[in-house]
């Protein structure tokens with residue numbers, strides 16, 4: 643399956659696992675995430691402004707950057723975190739932080755994804771951080787996405803899991819209904835995301851998330867994106883179209899690097 647997906651690569655490199663991790667050792671999903679993350683950090687150079695992603699995969703990359711800084715192997719790094727959680731992690735590791743107001747151009751961002759299609763389009767935001775991620779990764783010269791092979795899909799929405807949309811809390815049911823109606827040809831079901839104790843999940847920006855579940859292919863992604871963004875009440879959606887410049891996939895056969 644991974645090979646069929648790789649055939650769409652504009653440029654692709656398949657790397658063998660390090661000897662210590664070669665089959666028949668069965669790696670956990672978290673170990674695969676860590677392998678992808680460490681590979682991505684090899685792209686980091688001293689003096690860079692870095693977008694620091696959010697989620698269980700990006701966490702490994704942030705840990706590694708902190709470690710290399712501590713060892714003196716990286717110097718003069720400035721990180722721009724994509725969530726409050728990543729901000730806390732980076733601060734705890736002593737990574738100097740900034741923001742897009744001060745550094746409007748980011749050299750490199752490293753972040754995970756929930757889905758990756760054969761054209762390197764992504765679904766992001768199942769952790770709720772899609773807005774800040776899209777702002778930071780949209781300001782990057784290079785965006786390296788890191789995933790384990792379970793994230794590969796034939797088309798966005800193809801996992802059957804959530805396609806997140808950040809919306810304002812005001813009259814959220816109205817906005818959720820509009821979203822569902824807009825994507826009705828895809829058999830869309832829109833559900834408000836709940837957090838702890840059944841309360842609505844609230845993003846770092848004070849907004850809600852509506853998760854879209856699509857029973858059919860969404861079709862033209864640009865058309866769907868534009869239609870979603872035209873709905874008043876929508877802040878941003880989790881489709882990251884043409885944003886990743888590189889995707890690093892860690893799987894049981896090794897690491898695959900796909901470049902745009």
Ligand SMILES: O=C[C@H](O)[C@H](O)[C@H](O)COP(=O)(O)O
Pocket residue numbers: 695696697698699700753754755756765766767768769770771772775
């Ligand atoms: O909002 C969360 C982010 O978009 C994450 O990058 C995405 O959900 C992937 O997270 P994970 O690496 O934990 O699977």
